[in-house]
Amino acid sequence: MSNELNTKFGLPRLPEKVDDWEKGRRPESLSDLDGKLAETLRELDKLAQTKLMRYALRAKSYIWAMDESGKIVVAVEELAMAEPETIYPGYPRRRGLKHPSEDKKLGHPTLVEEKYARIAGELAFDEDENDMLRWVINANSGRYCRQNPPKKEQIDRVAERFRELGVDVVVDYD
Amino acid sequence: MSEDIKILISRLGTFRPSDRSVLGRHFDDASTRKVAVDAVKEFVQIWERADWLEAYSIERIGKWIAKYQPSDIVTLFDVWSGSPNSDAKAALKRGIELGRVERLEHA
Numbered sequence: 651m652s653n654e655l656n657t658k659f660g661l662p663r664l665p666e667k668v669d670d671w672e673k674g675r676r677p678e679s680l681s682d683l684d685g686k687l688a689e690t691l692r693e694l695d696k697l698a699q700t701k702l703m704r705y706a707l708r709a710k711s712y713i714w715a716m717d718e719s720g721k722i723v724v725a726v727e728e729l730a731m732a733e734p735e736t737i738y739p740g741y742p743r744r745r746g747l748k749h750p751s752e753d754k755k756l757g758h759p760t761l762v763e764e765k766y767a768r769i770a771g772e773l774a775f776d777e778d779e780n781d782m783l784r785w786v787i788n789a790n791s792g793r794y795c796r797q798n799p800p801k802k803e804q805i806d807r808v809a810e811r812f813r814e815l816g817v818d819v820v821v822d823y824d
Numbered sequence: 825m826s827e828d829i830k831i832l833i834s835r836l837g838t839f840r841p842s843d844r845s846v847l848g849r850h851f852d853d854a855s856t857r858k859v860a861v862d863a864v865k866e867f868v869q870i871w872e873r874a875d876w877l878e879a880y881s882i883e884r885i886g887k888w889i890a891k892y893q894p895s896d897i898v899t900l901f902d903v904w905s906g907s908p909n910s911d912a913k914a915a916l917k918r919g920i921e922l923g924r925v926e927r928l929e930h931a
Contacts, residue, residue: 749870750881751877792881822840
């Protein structure tokens with residue numbers, strides 16, 4: 651099983667670095683990719699086609715990682731702010747408008763308790779050629795995929811996991 | 825900083841496929857090229873002034889530029905990042921190097 655996972659998704663690797671504000675933290679929104687989460691992602695896709703929610707949903711980014719056992723976890727990319735700076739944790743990092751340096755965030759290592767991951771990346775809505783929002787997935791993780799970038803087929807297999815659960819994703823290889 | 829540059833900096837922050845399309849169109853058009861160049865430089869310089877660095881967010885921009893943009897644009901950023909005197913410029917330089925390799929592989 652492990653050898654199969656190694657080939658299909660890559661060897662488990664430790665994060666290149668863990669920032670101080672990430673240590674011992676985990677995103678409040680951390681969720682396993684299963685049927686229930688897939689249903690939520692499909693619902694979000696429907697909402698993203700509405701005028702009311704389109705812009706709010708486009709402004710959010712999600713991060714995902716596959717742990718050593720092959721389980722995929724997903725979270726909203728959350729700000730690192732914690733008490734006493736904030737009355738509650740879990741604030742989504744809103745991409746765009748602000749320069750990314752303005753917001754320290756909880757990155758990929760916080761999805762897997764700073765341990766091993768095979769592959770990790772981002773998930774977000776983006777406009778397609780018809781100006782419709784689509785889920786787009788990539789394997790961009792500065793912590794897990796920078797030194798040893800995944801192969802295209804490994805990213806495709808992650809996308810297939812989402813599609814098997816009924817979540818229509820487009821792969822971004824750049 | 826002009827509004828056009830601010831908007832492109834937002835695009836550089838998300839860097840999704842549609843963001844890259846917009847940036848690419850700016851590089852393609854002689855009348856908007858300078859805005860795109862200035863936006864990338866400003867994006868890196870803001871990181872230089874910050875108290876932390878997400879190097880990968882710069883590296884992937886350098887990689888994309890080297891992979892898809894004309895050689896004069898690539899050279900411009902390669903020269904600008906020079907002998908990097910900051911981790912942010914070093915990230916841009918590293919991205920350009922990676923992008924050049926990928927471009928050659930796909931040529």
